[in-house]
Amino acid sequence: MTTVQNWLLDDSPNSKIQANLGNSYRMFRALMRNPLAVVGGVIILTLVLAAIFAPWIAPQTPLGQDLGARLLPPSAAHWMGTDELGRDIFSRVVYGARITLMIVALVAIISAPLGLLIGAVAGYFGGWIDKILMGITDVFLSMPKLILALAFVAALGPGIENAIIAIAITSWPAYARIARAETMTFRNSEFISATRLLGGSHTRIIVRHVLPLCTSSMIVRVTLDMAGIILTAAGLGFLGLGAQPPLPEWGAMISRGRTFILDQWWVATMPGFAIILVSLGFCFLGDGLRDVLDPKQGGKS
Amino acid sequence: MSAPLLEVENLRVSFPTPAGRVDVVKGLSFTLGRERLGIVGESGSGKSMTGRAILRLIRSPGRQSADRLVFDGIDLQAQSERGMRKLRGARISMIMQDPKFSLNPVMTVGDQIAEALKTHESLARKDVGARVLEMLHSVRINDPERVIGLYPHEVSGGMGQRIMIAMMLIPQPDLLIADEPTSALDVSVQAQVLDLIDELVREKGMGLILISHDLNLVARYCDRILVMHAGQVVESCAAADLYQATHPYTRGLLAAVPKMEETRDELPVLDRSEWSGT
Amino acid sequence: MTAISLKNLDISYGPTKVVQGVNFDVAEGESFALVGESGSGKSTVLKAIAGLAPEWTGEISVLGEARSHTVDRGFATRCQMVFQDPYGSLHPRKSVDTVLSEPLMIHGLGNRNQRVIDMLAAVGLDQRFRFRFPHQLSGGQRQRVAIARALMLEPKVMLLDEPTSALDVSVQAEILNLLKRLRREQGLTYLMVTHNLPVVSFMCDRMAVMNKGRIVEIAPASALYDGNFSDPYSQSLYAASGGNPDRKDIA
Numbered sequence: 001m002t003t004v005q006n007w008l009l010d011d012s013p014n015s016k017i018q019a020n021l022g023n024s025y026r027m028f029r030a031l032m033r034n035p036l037a038v039v040g041g042v043i044i045l046t047l048v049l050a051a052i053f054a055p056w057i058a059p060q061t062p063l064g065q066d067l068g069a070r071l072l073p074p075s076a077a078h079w080m081g082t083d084e085l086g087r088d089i090f091s092r093v094v095y096g097a098r099i100t101l102m103i104v105a106l107v108a109i110i111s112a113p114l115g116l117l118i119g120a121v122a123g124y125f126g127g128w129i130d131k132i133l134m135g136i137t138d139v140f141l142s143m144p145k146l147i148l149a150l151a152f153v154a155a156l157g158p159g160i161e162n163a164i165i166a167i168a169i170t171s172w173p174a175y176a177r178i179a180r181a182e183t184m185t186f187r188n189s190e191f192i193s194a195t196r197l198l199g200g201s202h203t204r205i206i207v208r209h210v211l212p213l214c215t216s217s218m219i220v221r222v223t224l225d226m227a228g229i230i231l232t233a234a235g236l237g238f239l240g241l242g243a244q245p246p247l248p249e250w251g252a253m254i255s256r257g258r259t260f261i262l263d264q265w266w267v268a269t270m271p272g273f274a275i276i277l278v279s280l281g282f283c284f285l286g287d288g289l290r291d292v293l294d295p296k297q298g299g300k301s
Numbered sequence: 302m303s304a305p306l307l308e309v310e311n312l313r314v315s316f317p318t319p320a321g322r323v324d325v326v327k328g329l330s331f332t333l334g335r336e337r338l339g340i341v342g343e344s345g346s347g348k349s350m351t352g353r354a355i356l357r358l359i360r361s362p363g364r365q366s367a368d369r370l371v372f373d374g375i376d377l378q379a380q381s382e383r384g385m386r387k388l389r390g391a392r393i394s395m396i397m398q399d400p401k402f403s404l405n406p407v408m409t410v411g412d413q414i415a416e417a418l419k420t421h422e423s424l425a426r427k428d429v430g431a432r433v434l435e436m437l438h439s440v441r442i443n444d445p446e447r448v449i450g451l452y453p454h455e456v457s458g459g460m461g462q463r464i465m466i467a468m469m470l471i472p473q474p475d476l477l478i479a480d481e482p483t484s485a486l487d488v489s490v491q492a493q494v495l496d497l498i499d500e501l502v503r504e505k506g507m508g509l510i511l512i513s514h515d516l517n518l519v520a521r522y523c524d525r526i527l528v529m530h531a532g533q534v535v536e537s538c539a540a541a542d543l544y545q546a547t548h549p550y551t552r553g554l555l556a557a558v559p560k561m562e563e564t565r566d567e568l569p570v571l572d573r574s575e576w577s578g579t
Numbered sequence: 580m581t582a583i584s585l586k587n588l589d590i591s592y593g594p595t596k597v598v599q600g601v602n603f604d605v606a607e608g609e610s611f612a613l614v615g616e617s618g619s620g621k622s623t624v625l626k627a628i629a630g631l632a633p634e635w636t637g638e639i640s641v642l643g644e645a646r647s648h649t650v651d652r653g654f655a656t657r658c659q660m661v662f663q664d665p666y667g668s669l670h671p672r673k674s675v676d677t678v679l680s681e682p683l684m685i686h687g688l689g690n691r692n693q694r695v696i697d698m699l700a701a702v703g704l705d706q707r708f709r710f711r712f713p714h715q716l717s718g719g720q721r722q723r724v725a726i727a728r729a730l731m732l733e734p735k736v737m738l739l740d741e742p743t744s745a746l747d748v749s750v751q752a753e754i755l756n757l758l759k760r761l762r763r764e765q766g767l768t769y770l771m772v773t774h775n776l777p778v779v780s781f782m783c784d785r786m787a788v789m790n791k792g793r794i795v796e797i798a799p800a801s802a803l804y805d806g807n808f809s810d811p812y813s814q815s816l817y818a819a820s821g822g823n824p825d826r827k828d829i830a
Contacts, residue, residue, distance in 0.1 A: 199682075491819070514748065559755065
């Protein structure tokens with residue numbers, strides 16, 4: 001164990017792999033020193049594990065109805081009670097993790113790289129390229145997120161895929177803004193000039209030099225935004241425009257439970273807890289990541 | 302010389318690192334009268350931290366301690382943060398390296414100097430104005446009436462540093478700590494600014510601590526010199542004797558500076574193993 | 580042959596002309612200094628030669644070839660630049676090895692491993708620094724990496740922009756020695772921008788004194804021995820830099 005650690009923390013690594021692994025390990029250790037980040041990490045890890053092993057964790061199928069056991073309060077048999085169709089809420093929440101994770105992951109995969117690339121290109125070239133790209137970005141940015149998403153879903157039709165597309169379309173402009181601001185802080189720096197003088201093309205500079213420097217702040221921002229994405233997805237679900245029944249999406253579950261909120265509080269509350277918990281987890285993790293990845297602290301020792 | 306202006310004994314400043322706390326100033330001791338003391342050293346020698354520690358300006362997570370830190374009979378370590386704020390500026394002033402970062406960009410020069418004065422003295426507004434003009438005059442700004450209305454970005458580096466000096470000296474402190482006051486300035490302006498500090502310090506009989514990386518400059522403007530390396534004083538001598546310095550580090554530093562009439566084919570490089578024992 | 584030739588060079592940033600009517604020739608193998616205070620336009624001249632300040636008129640030629648207004652790949656193999664700030668001139672997330680391999684990759688040169696190893700040795704960096712990141716290096720070590728990067732393509736002309744002004748004097752001595760040795764070993768031509776006259780005395784053969792965007796005087800470096808300058812501005816700069824006997828002690 002200690003030999004591995006020494007190898008990772010070696011000040012004079014012998015290969016590229018060792019150097020990169022050592023760097024990651026140092027960041028990991030720094031992250032572990034932040035208790036909130038660890039809490040966040042554990043929550044997210046639990047979410048991922050729940051999503052992967054849902055069939056083994058959930059005591060019942062999420063869709064199986066049992067009209068004889070409608071609206072039962074939490075008990076040993078049904079940890080979170082049952083809903084109006086007698087479905088086990090705990091099982092639905094566990095399966096819901098899959099949907100939540102899919103929404104979050106797909107939105108991140110679509111919108112972060114898009115925003116990153118547009119922002120980096122705009123910031124690096126400046127001038128009219130910047131004006132055009134940022135003009136488009138501003139148009140998207142000026143519309144309220146949920147309303148825009150609503151409009152898209154209304155146009156494309158309700159459904160989880162369309163909700164994902166709608167959220168992705170509304171979240172990239174913020175990333176483009178960040179990437180542009182970040183790029184502009186070092187577009188005139190000497191290491192960029194040096195690469196140009198070595199004959200490096202603009203594409204090379206953007207891909208190899210600009211993007212890697214923007215990624216860390218992007219990761220932080222995306223992680224912090226995850227909570228918002230989950231809430232937007234839940235909001236769309238609640239309005240009936242996201243996941244369609246019988247999919248166990250948390251927002252849709254709350255929406256259904258609303259009818260019984262006074263007499264059978266658990267139907268709406270349990271998925272609500274799940275949303276809050278996961279949102280908090282992403283926030284904590286994002287905050288911790290910001291401390292570790294912040295280039296202002298990591299650059300100079 | 303009467304009672305010393307500043308007594309420092311066994312001053313330590315430490316910062317945490319992943320490998321535990323590291324002392325950047327390791328047991329520094331000196332006394333200062335109404336004289337000019339130079340502290341020289343390379344980056345990382347702890348010279349700037351020493352200057353800040355005297356004003357108790359080491360920020361957390363840094364920590365400082367000393368057996369004795371007495372300024373003009375006042376035990377600085379026993380002062381509350383409020384007590385220190387009263388001393389800073391009023392009795393001990395500090396000039397930093399770059400005026401661009403030390404002046405408030407959205408306040409006119411005149412207002413900032415007046416502010417520095419009003420914080421420490423209560424004067425009628427008319428008197429404040431007069432004192433500001435007088436002070437700008439004494440830092441050789443030719444048309445102070447125009448300059449008081451300017452914003453920091455409208456003045457040159459040399460003028461900015463002179464304004465800083467005016468701001469620091471207007472409450473008439475007893476001790477001036479100048480941390481690399483001219484390293485952001487052009488050579489021709491450097492000499493002017495240092496001559497000015499020198500003249501004002503002599504005139505008002507203040508104590509001066511000049512912190513710099515430049516041996517020759519310190520030798521010219523100070524009476525006494527401390528050479529710092531890795532948090533410790535390796536040599537302490539009268540400025541006039543600097544060129545007869547004995548410590549290998551000081552000698553190495555002196556030799557490493559290129560001369561105007563350079564004939565050496567190669568500059569001697571410090572052999573850092575020589576004094577690592579000290 | 581002349582390594583660098585500038586004729587009637589005017590450079591502007593937008594509407595303001597920052598450099599006017601600059602003429603000089605640097606012979607191959609020579610070490611030539613551009614001295615002046617901040618705002619004199621000395622660094623701008625260097626940038627224009629490198630292609631980083633595109634708004635210029637006049638003629639610039641390097642090793643007999645006229646310069647275009649932009650950076651190009653062919654030029655990269657003949658002329659390289661070392662920057663002032665060792666903290667800003669290296670990408671914070673790239674290891675020394677990556678930094679030194681990149682020029683070889685851009686130009687499709689092979690045998691990268693060996694070349695990187697050789698270059699580290701040439702600039703006096705131990706092999707154990709090869710996979711370190713910039714934050715694990717001191718200022719002097721970073722500047723050695725920056726010099727090594729510039730030399731990877733084996734250029735003949737080097738543009739040096741205040742290569743030691745951000746360094747401590749003991750480190751400055753090491754870097755100056757290194758630059759001097761590299762020039763001797765590889766037959767390089769240096770065009771060096773600096774405000775430090777003693778450094779010129781150590782490193783250079785000739786110097787051009789710049790003030791407010793114009794060259795006021797071109798003098799041999801030996802003029803620094805006796806202060807034999809004809810222009811009043813050069814004389815005052817010389818005096819302020821410690822050239823005058825009664826100001827001898829200001830560096």
